[in-house]
Amino acid sequence: MIIAVLFLNYINFWRSRAMQLTMENPKNTKSDNLSFSRNHPFQAKVLKNINLNGTGSSKETRHIELSLKGSGLSYVPGDALGIVPANDPELVATLLEEMGWDEETAVLINKQSETLMLKEALTTYFEITLLTKKILQQAAAFTENEELQTLVLVENATQLKEYCYGRDLLDMLRDFGPWKASAQEIVSLLRKMTPRLYSIASSITANPDEVHLTIGAVRYTANERDRNGVCSVLCAERVQEGDTLPVFVQPNKHFYMPESPETDIIMVGPGTGIAPFRSFIQERAVTEATGQSWLFFGDQHAASDFLYQNELEKYQQDGVLTRIDTAFSRDSDQKVYVQHKMLENSKELFEWFENGAYFYVCGDKERMAKDVNEALICVIEKEGALDREAAEAYLKDMQKQGRYQRDVY
Known part of the structure; x- marks a missing residue:
C-alpha cells in the first residue's frame, strides 16, 4: 500500500510539473514537437511490460512498450529514450x-x-x-x-x-x-x-505512436547490501501496464542507418545490445530495404536468453534479415562470445567490408566492445593480408566514412 501511494505521488509530481511548465510557456502544447524534453518529460502510458528471459535464466530483461500518442514526439532508428526514474x-x-x-x-x-x-x-x-x-x-x-x-x-x-x-x-x-x-x-x-537513457528498440514507422525498450534489470550485492538499478528495477518491479513513465527522446547523431536502403549492414548486439538493431530491422522491413543484413547476437543460454528469437527468425525467413550468428557462452565447456563468431566468419566479414557494408556494435563498453574491436582488426589483418598498423588504419577509415559505429555503455 505504501509503495502504491509513493508511486502515485511520483506520477502526480510529474503531472503537476508538466502542467506548471505548460502554463509558464503557452507555446508548450502537445501538438508542439519541442514541448516535451529532458526538463519537461512526457507521461507515456505503459502498454506492455514483459520478461523476455525464459525459465532458469539468471537474467531479467524487460520488453516495454510505451504510448507516445498525443506527445508529438518522434525518433529515428539509433536514437535513445530518456526515462526520469x-x-x-x-x-x-x-x-x-x-x-x-x-x-x-x-x-x-x-x-x-x-x-x-x-x-x-x-x-x-x-x-x-x-x-x-x-x-x-x-x-x-x-x-x-x-x-x-x-x-x-x-x-x-x-x-x-x-x-x-x-x-x-x-x-x-x-x-x-x-x-x-x-x-x-x-x-x-x-x-x-539524472535521466537514464536506453537505446530505442522499435521503428516508429512500424509502430506509429509507440516506442519500445529492452531493459536489463540490474541487481547485485556490494558491501553486504543488496543493490538495485534505480531505473531498471523500477521498470522490472514497480511499473505495471497502464501506469505512466516520464520520458523524452534523445537523438543520437553518432549511431544511424545508412542513407541508402541498398547498403549492407552488420550488427553486433549481445544481450540488451540487441535493442537498436531490432529498430534497424523493423525499419528495413517496412521500407523494404534491399541491402543485406547480418546479426551477431550472444548471451548465456540459448534456451532462456535468446531475446526476440521468434521475431528474428521470422525476419530471417522473410528475407529481411540475411543471416544470424549466435554465441551462447554458458552452453558449452568453452565460453563462446560474439567476437569468436566474427573470427570464425572472417572471410565473409571482410568481403562485406570490401563491398561497403556498415558495421555496428551496441552493448558493454568495458569488455565486449573492446573485444569486438580487437576481433575486427584481426579479421582485417588476416583477410586483407595487412600488418597491424595498416589494419588499424583500414578500420579508422571505416569510422571516418561513418561505416563503423558504436553505441556502447
Missing part, C-alpha cells in the same frame, strides 16, 4: 528511519527556492544511490567522525574513490555518524536525479 520507496523509507527525519519536512531542492516534502524529494528529485568525492568532502563538515575526516584528506584520494564505488547515501550516513546536520543540510549535498 524514481528511487526505491523502501530505500527512501530506510533513510528516513535511519536519520529519524520527518517525511513531511519541507526542503529546498534548487536555487529557484522550489520546495518539496522530504519523502517526495528523496523519491523523485535527488540521486541517493551514488556517492561522489565531493559529497563526502562536504559531508565531513557535519560530523566529527575521525574515519571520515581521515578519508577526505588529499593524500587519501585513492581510498576515497574506492569507498565511493558501489556505495550510496545510506552507507555514508551509517558509516560516519553521529551527524550534526538537518535533513536540509544533507539533501543540499545531493545531485539532482
